[in-house]
Amino acid sequence: MEIGKPKRRITVNPKSVPIPTPLPKFPDPAPVREPTPPAKVPEKVPAHSTSTSAVSSVPNGSGQA
Amino acid sequence: MSKSKVLPHVVSEEPIIAWRMWQAVAVLNLFSDDIVYRLRAVSKHTEWKPRITLKADCFALVSSLAKSSNRQVSVHLIGFKHQVPDIYCRCGIYALRTKEKLFNYFTGMKMDPAKPWTVVSANERGILPDRIMGCTVFGQVSLWGEIIEGEDGYRAEYAYPYDLTVLADDRRIADSLREQYQVDTRIELSQAHH
Structure with a gap:
């Protein structure tokens, strides 16, 4: 390709680069979740469980020796 | 003294808008298994990547x-x-001053932009899709950075398509180019230039 005899130099400093930004895409709607059934409470607490004793074992700092 | 200093020099904030021609090349997208179309230069086959500035x-x-x-x-x-x-x-990245100069140039090169041609393209892994009929695309292009202005056109440092016209009655190509390059893209039937 020929552009012909050079006439002048141009320095173009655009305020913003002339590249289109992608059009925003609307997010997909959040999937509808089935209601979660309430967790089943175990009928029997295992004998070695510490789940209830952990709180009571903490010193209460009441000063009783 | 450099010759370039002899040329008049102007500074601008507005990109130059000029005309050029591309080929629409089919590329196989391995992730989606779709065919998408990309622009490449007619002569040197430089790929114009979507939403990325082309630097000379x-x-x-x-x-x-x-x-x-x-x-x-x-x-x-x-x-x-x-x-x-x-x-x-x-x-530099070449573009011509007017649409008429663009088509006169390709006519002079005995290239018929309206003639469809078969695209044989490969993706980066060298996997060839089926042979697909491609087409010529022309349109306006934004030029910026350092630019040499000639009597008939420009040689520029940076460029990106401004709008595109697909010279084929194929909506898939136009839709693919519009989606990828995010510029106005339309279809023009080949007969319009004859």
């Missing part, structure tokens, strides 16, 4: 030595890494 490179050391017997030009290009585009060189 110069391989003048090879091309100018091969094409020019002008010792001054050769010495200049060998001795100094030059600004792209340079007044001494032929480098």
Whole structure:
């Protein structure tokens, strides 16, 4: 390709680069979740469980020796 | 004194809008298993990547030595890494001043932009899709950075398509180019230029 005899130099400093930004895409709607059934409470607490004793074992700092 | 300093020099904030031609090339997208269309230069087959500025490179050391017997030009290009585009060189992203000049150029080169052609393209892994009929695309292009303005057109440092016209009655190509390059894209039937 020929552009012909050079006439002048141009320095173009655009305020913003002339590249289109992608059009925003609307997010997909959040999937509808089935209601979660309430967790089943175990009928029997295992004998070695510490789940209830952990709180009571903490010193209460009441000063009783 | 460099010849480039002799040329008048202006500074602008507005990109130059000019005209050029591309080929629409089919590329296989391995992730989606779809065919998408990309633009590439007609002559050197440079790929114009979607939403990425095309920056001109110069391989003048090879091309100018091969094409020019002008010792001054050769010495200049060998001795100094030059600004792209340079007044001494032929480098830069080319575009012409008007649509008429663009079509006159391709007619003069005995290239018929309206004639469909078969695209044989490969993706980066070398996997060939089926042979697909491609087409020529023309349109306006934004030019910026350093630019050499000639009587008929420009050689620029940076470019990106401004709008595109697909010379084929194929909506898939137009839709794919519009989606990828995010510029106005339309279809123009080939007969319009005859």
